[in-house]
């Protein structure tokens with residue numbers, strides 16, 4: 468069997484038991500397990516608010532939409548973001564008719580604070596920081612820049628489930644307005660598809676809940692007329708169907724119990740890769756700061772001929788990946804071509820090595836040997 472680059476591990480018996488409870492109860496939608504998971508996630512991360520949604524993509528859209536509404540931003544206003552990310556990050560900005568300005572990436576493949584400062588202009592309203600591969604990069608500097616320039620800060624924490632800095636989840640740092648996590652099938656906490664949006668301010672959490680549920684305001688009558696008049700709600704916004712469901716939450720609750728020990732195993736694999744590649748002059752490793760608390764969603768190398776290495780490894784049953792193509796190469800974002808030279812060059816040389824719970828140490832060593840054998 469070929470080795471996959473990313474592969475989820477489900478604690479199947481426990482997940483099935485948890486899902487069975489939902490099915491027997493006849494409660495598979497929003498509520499019940501979704502509320503339980505929100506509470507557990509707040510405890511696990513330290514976020515004061517958390518709303519369980521159907522994806523990180525939906526959450527990023529909600530984050531941009533709510534901050535735009537609350538701050539009176541206009542169509543065409545700009546948000547600075549990364550070209551080295553899954554397109555969800557940048558689509559979320561365009562969903563709200565705002566404009567993506569790309570900042571170049573630093574050695575961590577996170578946006579570079581120096582370039583962010585250069586890209587700020589009179590129309591800049593916010594920054595989206597992607598914690599690439601679980602890394603924290605220079606998020607602290609980005610927070611300073613946002614503060615100084617009165618910009619909001621959205622953290623795309625899709626890779627960051629379990630990342631900490633001195634025991635604290637960086638998403639909870641002062642200056643991060645909202646953090647959005649992904650529990651998509653290959654992320655560190657896999658479900659089927661789901662995510663979490665964590666606003667610092669409670670009023671925005673409330674708004675997120677309402678807009679993720681079609682804009683329905685259940686407070687109106689529910690408080691005074693319990694039960695019978697539950698259909699008599701108001702609708703304040705044209706909201707979306709972005710809520711998470713109890714089946715996904717039931718799986719998430721089980722998977723969360725194993726997240727820390729699984730991230731520790733990821734770090735062990737990363738250490739082995741680092742040791743295996745550090746003396747190879749043809750290979751550059753992407754560093755991680757706070758590596759002993761990083762979630763390491765991805766492990767990438769920078770190599771001279773990426774395509775040749777991909778082919779060579781795939782012939783040997785080792786399937787690698789590319790995370791990510793420079794987003795300015797996509798037609799939709801072509802207008803920004805040339806604005807992020809480092810990202811452009813490095814994305815042509817990036818290759819993601821297999822990193823998941825099914826990898827054995829023997830497989831890790833055989834991958835190291837294969838790569839070093841090819842790149843002698």
Ligand SMILES: *Cc1c(COP(=O)(O)O)cnc(C)c1O
Pocket residue numbers: 521522523524525552553555556597623625626648649650651661662
């Ligand atoms: C996976 C991913 C997303 C989207 O997450 P979904 O939950 O699949 O919507 C967004 N940003 C990054 C960086 C991702 O890796």
